[in-house]
Amino acid sequence: MNAPATSSPLLIGTSRRESIELLQAQLSSYGFPVQVFGRKSALLAALHAQTAAAVLLDADGLEDGATEDVLPLLRRLFQGPVLCAGTELTVSRQIALMRLGVTGFMSWPVDVQVLIDRLEQLEEAGRHNPYRVLIVDDSETVTRWVSQILQQAGMQVRSLHNPLDIFIALERFRPEIILMDVYMPECGGDEMARLIRQHPQFDSVPIVFLSTETSRGRQWLARSMGGDDFLIKNQESEELLASVVITVERYRRLRHWMTRDGLTGLLDHTHLIQQLEMQISATATQSVPLSYAMIDIDHFKQVNDQHGHAVGDRVIKSLARLLRQMAPSADLIGRYGGEEFAVIFPGLSQIRAAQRVDEMRAAFAALKHLDGGGALQATFSAGVAVLGNNMSAAQLVEAADMALYQAKRAGRNQVGMAS
Numbered sequence: 159m160n161a162p163a164t165s166s167p168l169l170i171g172t173s174r175r176e177s178i179e180l181l182q183a184q185l186s187s188y189g190f191p192v193q194v195f196g197r198k199s200a201l202l203a204a205l206h207a208q209t210a211a212a213v214l215l216d217a218d219g220l221e222d223g224a225t226e227d228v229l230p231l232l233r234r235l236f237q238g239p240v241l242c243a244g245t246e247l248t249v250s251r252q253i254a255l256m257r258l259g260v261t262g263f264m265s266w267p268v269d270v271q272v273l274i275d276r277l278e279q280l281e282e283a284g285r286h287n288p289y290r291v292l293i294v295d296d297s298e299t300v301t302r303w304v305s306q307i308l309q310q311a312g313m314q315v316r317s318l319h320n321p322l323d324i325f326i327a328l329e330r331f332r333p334e335i336i337l338m339d340v341y342m343p344e345c346g347g348d349e350m351a352r353l354i355r356q357h358p359q360f361d362s363v364p365i366v367f368l369s370t371e372t373s374r375g376r377q378w379l380a381r382s383m384g385g386d387d388f389l390i391k392n393q394e395s396e397e398l399l400a401s402v403v404i405t406v407e408r409y410r411r412l413r414h415w416m417t418r419d420g421l422t423g424l425l426d427h428t429h430l431i432q433q434l435e436m437q438i439s440a441t442a443t444q445s446v447p448l449s450y451a452m453i454d455i456d457h458f459k460q461v462n463d464q465h466g467h468a469v470g471d472r473v474i475k476s477l478a479r480l481l482r483q484m485a486p487s488a489d490l491i492g493r494y495g496g497e498e499f500a501v502i503f504p505g506l507s508q509i510r511a512a513q514r515v516d517e518m519r520a521a522f523a524a525l526k527h528l529d530g531g532g533a534l535q536a537t538f539s540a541g542v543a544v545l546g547n548n549m550s551a552a553q554l555v556e557a558a559d560m561a562l563y564q565a566k567r568a569g570r571n572q573v574g575m576a577s
């Protein structure tokens with residue numbers, strides 16, 4: 159059995175179907191559904207009948223047509239990403255293929271890890287998480303005007319009239335950009351920016367000043383105090399929108415590399431704990447539970463010793479992918495250490511979280527990991543704890559860790575619950 163394949167399939171068009179059987183099996187074992195087509199008409203019919211995640215075309219063409227012949231028809235049916243894989247694609251051919259609608263290139267034979275990374279990036283980009291924008295301005299007219307423009311563009315907006323309340327909003331709403339007035343009765347926007355920059359977890363959130371200030375000197379002073387950009391109030395709405403989109407996109411890209419573990423793309427240890435602390439403080443004011451699970455692959459040393467480190471890495475990546483598919487959000491999963499992972503479950507009781515983790519455990523145990531011609535299976539053990547009164551993040555982690563230790567002692571491949 160393969161990983162739960164929730165996504166649309168990758169469609170591959172090639173005349174060398176037999177040479178990609180291994181690639182197809184590997185992708186399936188990572189939970190990516192794949193369909194392979196030798197004939198142009200079959201590929202186009204499949205695109206007509208269903209939604210595809212992406213299309214991968216062999217630069218050497220299909221059995222009954224060159225790649226350049228397939229693309230115009232294909233592009234009429236499919237607006238998503240089209241990758242093209244070739245042995246020696248010259249720059250001029252790549253440009254010609256791009257003009258026909260190819261969005262990315264790869265080397266042939268296709269490296270499964272490179273392809274998986276590309277597909278995961280495409281999935282991530284396709285999730286359409288709306289931008290979170292915090293507006294801090296004492297003027298009701300300005301906040302209403304700015305909110306309206308941004309909300310109409312599909313963004314999530316919160317407004318704050320008193321800048322002194324900003325830290326609660328930063329923790330709860332976790333904005334990806336702050337649009338801040340420069341002159342407010344309680345304090346200056348530049349002073350507030352300086353204060354925000356004192357906190358490492360908010361140090362990278364972009365701050366764009368909104369002001370009627372046209373003096374370049376005053377603008378530069380505000381920027382030197384921690385602002386990223388300066389927008390004049392009452393300008394064209396297109397300019398405001400463009401500035402927000404460009405700034406948040408750049409922030410998202412930077413943040414991805416700053417916070418993620420290189421092998422799995424999950425939150426690294428530091429940012430997982432930071433996320434847990436934020437979730438705990440968000441839960442503090444609501445009477446909802448918060449559970450936390452620690453997950454550790456069983457006998458992983460043996461996997462490395464018997465199959466090699468590269469296969470071990472593949473097992474780690476498969477588990478990361480499976481957790482991403484089955485956890486509430488990619489922002490709530492982390493790689494805690496080598497073969498150790500953690501998942502945060504806001505709003506779930508300990509028993510419900512343990513049930514979810516047990517479903518993950520069963521799905522992972524059923525996965526087949528390829529090793530040359532053969533395949534191996536692996537299992538994990540887990541410990542789940544729920545946040546108690548006045549419990550800190552460190553105490554919650556410790557409780558889950560103890561439950562994990564009990565699950566290991568009780569024979570592994572099971573989920574333990576902290577008492």
Ligand SMILES: Nc1nc2c(ncn2[C@@H]2O[C@H](COP(=O)(O)OP(=O)(O)OP(=O)(O)O)[C@@H](O)[C@H]2O)c(=O)[nH]1
Nearest residue numbers: 454455456457458459460462467468470471496497
């Ligand atoms: N391939 C690979 N191995 C890793 C990575 N990080 C840690 N490991 C290995 O994971 C293994 C962890 O082994 P142990 O902590 O002894 O535990 P275990 O063998 O999983 O046994 P139990 O946890 O008791 O079931 C060590 O051999 C590490 O070298 C990694 O990124 N890639």
